Amino acid sequence: MPSPAHRVDFELRHLEIFCKVVETGSITKAAHIVHLAQASVSERLARLEELVGTRLLDRLGRKVEPTRAGDILYKAGRDLLEKKRQVCEQMEDFLGMSRGEVRMGGSTIPGEYLLPGVIRRFHQLHPGISVSVTIGDTRDVVERAVGGLLELGVVGARHEEKHLHYTPLWQDDLVLVVPSGHPWRDRESICVQDLEGQPFVLREEGSGTRGLLEQALQKKGKSLEFLTTVAQLGSSTAVKEAVKQGLGVSILSWRAVADAVRLGLLCRVHVKDLCLARRFYLITDKRRVLSPPARALWDFLVADAGNALCVPSSPEGGPAAF
Amino acid sequence: MPSPAHRVDFELRHLEIFCKVVETGSITKAAHIVHLAQASVSERLARLEELVGTRLLDRLGRKVEPTRAGDILYKAGRDLLEKKRQVCEQMEDFLGMSRGEVRMGGSTIPGEYLLPGVIRRFHQLHPGISVSVTIGDTRDVVERAVGGLLELGVVGARHEEKHLHYTPLWQDDLVLVVPSGHPWRDRESICVQDLEGQPFVLREEGSGTRGLLEQALQKKGKSLEFLTTVAQLGSSTAVKEAVKQGLGVSILSWRAVADAVRLGLLCRVHVKDLCLARRFYLITDKRRVLSPPARALWDFLVADAGNALCVPSSPEGGPAAF
DNA sequence: TAAAAATACTCCATAGGTATTTTAT
DNA sequence: ATAAAATACCTATGGAGTATTTTTA
Numbered sequence: 001m002p003s004p005a006h007r008v009d010f011e012l013r014h015l016e017i018f019c020k021v022v023e024t025g026s027i028t029k030a031a032h033i034v035h036l037a038q039a040s041v042s043e044r045l046a047r048l049e050e051l052v053g054t055r056l057l058d059r060l061g062r063k064v065e066p067t068r069a070g071d072i073l074y075k076a077g078r079d080l081l082e083k084k085r086q087v088c089e090q091m092e093d094f095l096g097m098s099r100g101e102v103r104m105g106g107s108t109i110p111g112e113y114l115l116p117g118v119i120r121r122f123h124q125l126h127p128g129i130s131v132s133v134t135i136g137d138t139r140d141v142v143e144r145a146v147g148g149l150l151e152l153g154v155v156g157a158r159h160e161e162k163h164l165h166y167t168p169l170w171q172d173d174l175v176l177v178v179p180s181g182h183p184w185r186d187r188e189s190i191c192v193q194d195l196e197g198q199p200f201v202l203r204e205e206g207s208g209t210r211g212l213l214e215q216a217l218q219k220k221g222k223s224l225e226f227l228t229t230v231a232q233l234g235s236s237t238a239v240k241e242a243v244k245q246g247l248g249v250s251i252l253s254w255r256a257v258a259d260a261v262r263l264g265l266l267c268r269v270h271v272k273d274l275c276l277a278r279r280f281y282l283i284t285d286k287r288r289v290l291s292p293p294a295r296a297l298w299d300f301l302v303a304d305a306g307n308a309l310c311v312p313s314s315p316e317g318g319p320a321a322f
Numbered sequence: 323m324p325s326p327a328h329r330v331d332f333e334l335r336h337l338e339i340f341c342k343v344v345e346t347g348s349i350t351k352a353a354h355i356v357h358l359a360q361a362s363v364s365e366r367l368a369r370l371e372e373l374v375g376t377r378l379l380d381r382l383g384r385k386v387e388p389t390r391a392g393d394i395l396y397k398a399g400r401d402l403l404e405k406k407r408q409v410c411e412q413m414e415d416f417l418g419m420s421r422g423e424v425r426m427g428g429s430t431i432p433g434e435y436l437l438p439g440v441i442r443r444f445h446q447l448h449p450g451i452s453v454s455v456t457i458g459d460t461r462d463v464v465e466r467a468v469g470g471l472l473e474l475g476v477v478g479a480r481h482e483e484k485h486l487h488y489t490p491l492w493q494d495d496l497v498l499v500v501p502s503g504h505p506w507r508d509r510e511s512i513c514v515q516d517l518e519g520q521p522f523v524l525r526e527e528g529s530g531t532r533g534l535l536e537q538a539l540q541k542k543g544k545s546l547e548f549l550t551t552v553a554q555l556g557s558s559t560a561v562k563e564a565v566k567q568g569l570g571v572s573i574l575s576w577r578a579v580a581d582a583v584r585l586g587l588l589c590r591v592h593v594k595d596l597c598l599a600r601r602f603y604l605i606t607d608k609r610r611v612l613s614p615p616a617r618a619l620w621d622f623l624v625a626d627a628g629n630a631l632c633v634p635s636s637p638e639g640g641p642a643a644f
Numbered sequence: 645t646a647a648a649a650a651t652a653c654t655c656c657a658t659a660g661g662t663a664t665t666t667t668a669t
Numbered sequence: 670a671t672a673a674a675a676t677a678c679c680t681a682t683g684g685a686g687t688a689t690t691t692t693t694a
Contacts, residue, residue: 006417008410011333013659028673040660042675047658054417058470058610059674061668065470068424068613072416076409083405087398088330094394095328095376102390148380148387288380291390335684350648362685364650369683383693384648 156208328375478530521570
């Protein structure tokens, strides 16, 4: 039968002191090293011996040497202390922002077109911090942020969720794009009414882009039903390709279509009576505390968006286009 | 530059509480499990957060969830606690004598002829304890015992060393042996004086057997010089073989030569005026504390020697040969 | 409103200090 | 005689308890 014996216990502080005593072979010397009085070390050792339930040191006049039990505890204690040191170091690195990981989320446009560049610049400042970006639509990102899976999120629409805190970042302009051979290619502009009957490609439900479009139409007394929806696709790239292929027209972020428009693969058409400006928001869960690295990234994102005010997001757009 | 930041520190008790809170997602539940009041756990967490220098938990109304920093600490803390548990278990096993090692020493005769059997019996009682025996001459064993390399020793002579404690064990008889073709083979007995001029094989200096012979001769007013030493050999087996080969005669433990005498390879000759009885002693360093396993072995050896009193070590020898 | 955490407070064990005694070289 | 550890004694802090308030679902 395994004897009920004694429940062995100890704290890290005890081990620190004990190990130093074993290493120096002297209580007085060890006391100096750990910055304690000799008597305190003696007492700490007595307490540890009480906790462990056995003598750990043989007092041989000038020297002290571990007993067999002390020897076992010393060898194991060294490992334990080394492991503790590593844990502390890891925490310190993380808190000091010299190492660690920040998990954030980005909805399609920010995640694919904006964050890569920002993260590149952030990484130069904090080479030890790795930023991982989960890309999804606005709804996904909001859900994960509230669920605690992500510390930060950048989304293209406010998604009234009471735990979230929103900080405005960059501005974005949505534009109407049509295939390159479309009859509207030479029109100066169109109006909302012209969209009636026009084959239209939509993003999926939950998309910020789609949400914004819905809101803009509402201001004109219309809903998405007003559009002739020919497809609902789960990413802006898919929508863009569909328009290129001539499936229909769509409204997309200028950032997603700028290259294709310049190459003549798509045409941008101005919709004069529809306000399609929007802003991206940095979201956090109000109830949660940001880790230092996440806080640094938060600061960086806000600062970056502040600077970017000088640079319009599209040729005509932007409030400070001087 | 690695920021001066905050020195992270903690104790195992903190980790235990913190980990339970993370696992249950609740301070109240964790408090129950670790048998503390809810308020105590709250305070311990606050203290830990102060020590680590950051928030570790997000308080979300009903639930609490670790922050990123808390997550890192939790994962590392689990490992650390598991390691501590192993250390405690190892100590408990050792102290409870269900596992561990005892290092002991034996001089030639006890080490080679007596301890193997005793250890076999001891092992049946404590299957988890391994006993390692270092064999050397009496001097070696005494040195290692005083040096702390061995917890126990069994030697064939007292070696007045003030730190040692001696406990008498089995009795032993030294006998004079001669080669099988020796002229004394048919003598009833001889006396000390007959040894003069007789080629004699000695053990090395430091041997207990040799020491005892020296003492016995001293009582007759003689020294080792009285003998005609033809060789000094470092083990009793070597001496025995030398006598078999006819190099000379010698005085050896009966235990070492009994088999050879029975097989007729050696002849035993009685020396009527020389007292060659001796006792083996169990030695320990008075200043050191015996580990529980060593203490168990000590008890076992003493008990075994007590029982063995009934069994004479040689045909005529032994105080209780009834 | 009910459940959970934080806060306020009290109490005591433990860690730490200084001064002195004991012990072993 | 000296160096080191143990002991005695004191203080402060941290850990744990109870009672109460605050918060949030």
